[in-house]
Amino acid sequence: MRRSSEDTKSAILAAARERFGADGYEKATIRAIAGDVGVDPAMVMRYFGNKEKLFAAAAHFDLRFPDLASTPREQVGTAMVGHFLDLWETSEALQVLLRTGVTNEAAAERMREIFATQLGPLAARLCPDPATAPTRAGLAASQILGLALTRYVLRLPPVMAMTREEVVAWLGPTLQRYLTE
Amino acid sequence: MRRSSEDTKSAILAAARERFGADGYEKATIRAIAGDVGVDPAMVMRYFGNKEKLFAAAAHFDLRFPDLASTPREQVGTAMVGHFLDLWETSEALQVLLRTGVTNEAAAERMREIFATQLGPLAARLCPDPATAPTRAGLAASQILGLALTRYVLRLPPVMAMTREEVVAWLGPTLQRYLTE
């Protein structure tokens, strides 16, 4: 069977996201990704050049944090936790970055960039003293990423067992304090 | 120059901890570890059998969380953050587990085990309703590991820039609430 170029390309990209997200950068091999698609590894090279560029393509997406301008200031913490849980469970994007960012410097840099450009301004707009905004954004990141790490990567049983509502109820006030108090 | 068996063995172990902690499981090669010690890779095999056993040996340590029985109940949060910062900066042990736990299932299991046996009972003794103890321990783990991730692994600038006192002041109340309220 013959496919269009675009079909194959996007199929490879999808498989790459899955592998990078599940195995990390080193363990995710081009051969395995190609195998998932049912295609020769040479195809991956043809369309993406090399492994690093394939990863860059797989890790490139516009991760737009929800615009919280419309939510009441006192509920910004809980709203944020909710939106983040959606993000994690909807797309594999963040999963990819978290798994690879631990051993791959490019992914770590991308993570820094995302949090600087997305969480930073949000914190700046919300917090009382603008000078403390970066610190507050960093604190929020630590709690959000810590939840993702323990829930989706390390899979600590009690963290996995929590319902969405419980997570929001527990983490909401924490983020609220980090961002606004 | 000739060394004693024990000297070489512990030198290998130290180099292994450093490599595993810096590079993760896959990227840390036996050849590189042996090279750091200035020894033939075959020595590593002779003393530790294979890579997995070397890793098990490098990741085996009794990570005893500080006994917080003597600290006043209202200060348990800040005390815990302080002790954890000490742990992270004193030994490479936790760094190894965090870096490898993301891609290596054995390390993830070890992390789960540590948090279950060490943080679990602590939470059980502190929190008001024993039924919620595991959840509370998990929440505490999420914030502690999230800090370690953003500060020591991803190295988000604002999180790196915080002083020890600032970290304690911000995270202390969070842990206090997770564990006791």
Place this chain on the structure above:
DNA sequence: ACTGTAGGCCAACGGGTGTTGACATAGCTA
């Protein structure tokens, strides 16, 4: 029907990996 080309496969390369077994040598013991 003929041909050009895009989409895909195959075999191989150079290099790195974990791992193995044979060999060397320093230092203790008889």
Place this chain on the structure above:
DNA sequence: TAGCTATGTCAACACCCGTTGGCCTACAGT
């Protein structure tokens, strides 16, 4: 001094990796 054992080296194996260049083949345009 002779020999044994602990400590260590060396070369090689089999495998997997990313990557490359040549070959095939189905299809579209003429």
